[in-house]
Each structure stands twice: as structure tokens, then as C-alpha cells.
Amino acid sequence: MRFVVVTGMSGGGKSTALKMLEDAGFYCVDNLPVSLVEKFAELVSMPGSEVSKVALGLDVRSDQSFEDATKILESLKATGYALEILFMDADENVLIKRYKETRRVHPLALDGRVEDGVRAERRVLENIRKNADYVIDTTDLLTRELKEELDRIFVENAEYNSLMVTILSFGFKHGIPSDADLVLDVRFLPNPFYIEDLKHKTGLDKEVQDYVMGFPEAVEFMEKLTDMIQFLVPNYVKEGKYRLVIAIGCTGGKHRSVTLAGELYKRMKDRGKYGIKLHHRDVNKQGK
Structure with missing residues (x-):
């Protein structure tokens, strides 16, 4: 029983x-x-x-x-x-x-x-x-x-630890999330806001995702970030941490950060015995 x-x-x-x-x-x-x-x-x-x-x-x-x-x-x-x-x-x-x-x-x-x-x-x-x-x-x-x-x-009887990972995109112009454990700045990448066809789209749209991830710097950044997070998570679990918020920010929180947060989520969601969720804080706010 x-x-x-x-x-x-x-x-x-x-x-x-x-x-x-x-x-x-x-x-x-x-x-x-x-x-x-x-x-x-x-x-x-x-x-x-x-x-x-x-x-x-x-x-x-x-x-x-x-x-x-x-x-x-x-x-x-x-x-x-x-x-x-x-x-x-x-x-x-x-x-x-x-x-x-x-x-x-x-x-x-x-x-x-x-x-x-x-x-x-x-x-x-x-x-x-x-x-x-x-x-x-x-x-x-x-x-x-x-x-x-x-x-x-x-129900699934999966192996469990108490860590819940939140991957959060945000815009620096709207403030750094107060609950962030790790803050990554991706403003070094070209901004789709200045491309007329992409300006009014977001990182939830494939066109923006393709543009952002089309730069070698974005791909290399994502590979290095994934490796770092995979290294950190088991050590956080070992120390009894139960919540980890990874905040990825660009200027307005609509294009680059949303794209990269989504990409990190895809890479991490099936790789560990922990809870994981994705949230875009500023994707619907006005600005770049």
C-alpha cells in the first residue's frame, strides 16, 4: 500500500x-x-x-x-x-x-x-x-x-528531487527580476527590433527565433549555458536548494531573451529529474 x-x-x-x-x-x-x-x-x-x-x-x-x-x-x-x-x-x-x-x-x-x-x-x-x-x-x-x-x-513514479527550475525571460528596461538566482545578459546579440519585418514579432515567433539563433554567437552561448546549468543543477540539489530561477534578459524582453529562454527550456526539460517551467515576463510589454 x-x-x-x-x-x-x-x-x-x-x-x-x-x-x-x-x-x-x-x-x-x-x-x-x-x-x-x-x-x-x-x-x-x-x-x-x-x-x-x-x-x-x-x-x-x-x-x-x-x-x-x-x-x-x-x-x-x-x-x-x-x-x-x-x-x-x-x-x-x-x-x-x-x-x-x-x-x-x-x-x-x-x-x-x-x-x-x-x-x-x-x-x-x-x-x-x-x-x-x-x-x-x-x-x-x-x-x-x-x-x-x-x-x-x-502516477508515473518517476525519481524525484525537490528542485523546481524556472527559466525566465525579461527586459532590463523593466527591471531585473527580484527572485532571480542567475541573471544572463544577452544584449550582446543583434536586436531583431531593428529589422522591420521582425520589429512587431516576438521570440515566440519562428522568424525571430531563426534570426536570433542564426548567429554563431547565439549557438555558442547556448551550448556553454546549457553545459553550465547541467553542472550546477545536481550540485544545487545536493545542497538542498528547492527553487532555481534562471533569468535571461535583453533590452525589452520581447525578442532575444524570449528566444534563448525557450531554447534553454527545450534543451533542459528532459535531461533531469527535476521540475522545470518557462515564463516570459515582459513579452507583451511595449518597447524593444
Whole structure:
């Protein structure tokens, strides 16, 4: 039997993940009292049980100690249960924004301040996050992308590490992305903006892609960049990094950066056991 415990930060996407696992054939139970977790595990594991895949949602509540839940999970593992822990997370500012948008009260915000509740919860969940089998950061994750990640882990049973790579194109005139880990400047390449037939197209169009990649410098740059990223990613994984943002910028974020970001995505998407997505921040903005 596959037994998955879904936990994480409130607002991190736990409920959404449980719904997706249910769609994938898991028998899902959410918000089960901690005192009943062991009994639940015994019942679903009884001989003759038709349940083969279980997902149990556990979260922080102000009226119970999460340390009790952690001890119970450790006890179940010691007893022989093959538990897998999925931890749903997101940046603090995003969690606060999600709470404020829904006007919900955070379970640990006793004085009503969401910020304090989020920080207290992160302290409480620190150990279980460190020991989780899977950590999915939903800060910039679309619902479709979350489903792809869950399918990769729990349906396709692919080998998994917690790194999510985002390849991001942008324009320097609109500012460097604040969350970028690596920033690459491709303004050394000729600008399609000055070619009349390409001026109003973008790096999503084949004509622009052919123009940009038609320069030997662009091809050599892409080969060297791909080699560097392939070297860096396993080392980031080894150090426990769970999010990597590779930002590729040109002047306006419409032509060169979009082309090269797309090319890097194509080269990287099937080469590693990590999540990867592509985003063009400024492709629809005005300018060169």
C-alpha cells in the first residue's frame, strides 16, 4: 500500500494537492485528529482491504501539538509503514497574500495578524519539512504545473528531487527580476527590433527565433549555458536548494531573451529529474 502524508504551510496548496491525488485514485482523508492517525493506518492496512493508495492530510491547528503528529509518524515508520511525506510550501509574502485574499484566519494567528501566524507555523513545521520526501514550492506554480509535478511523483513514479527550475525571460528596461538566482545578459546579440519585418514579432515567433539563433554567437552561448546549468543543477540539489530561477534578459524582453529562454527550456526539460517551467515576463510589454 502507498501511504502519503500531505502536510505543509497553511495556504501552500495542501487541499489542492489532496484533490489532485484523489483524482489520481488515492483514498484521501483530510484534517483527521492526530489521536486517530495510528488507528486509521491500522484500518486501511488490514488484510483484505481494497485500499491500495492513501493520502492523509495533516496541518497545524491551534488546539493540538504538531509535535504529537511528528512522533506518531516516526512511530508508524518504525513499525514498518512505508510512509511518504509531501510538504507543500510557498514564500512568506505569497502565503500572506493568499490568506488576505480569502479573508481566512490563520490557525496560529491568535491576535489576528496573518504574518505572525505564518512565521510561527514555519517554526513548528521546520523539522517535518527537513525530513519530507517531497517538497513542492507553489509560489509561482500554476495549477496545471502542480498537477504535472504530482503526476510525475505519484502516477508515473518517476525519481524525484525537490528542485523546481524556472527559466525566465525579461527586459532590463523593466527591471531585473527580484527572485532571480542567475541573471544572463544577452544584449550582446543583434536586436531583431531593428529589422522591420521582425520589429512587431516576438521570440515566440519562428522568424525571430531563426534570426536570433542564426548567429554563431547565439549557438555558442547556448551550448556553454546549457553545459553550465547541467553542472550546477545536481550540485544545487545536493545542497538542498528547492527553487532555481534562471533569468535571461535583453533590452525589452520581447525578442532575444524570449528566444534563448525557450531554447534553454527545450534543451533542459528532459535531461533531469527535476521540475522545470518557462515564463516570459515582459513579452507583451511595449518597447524593444
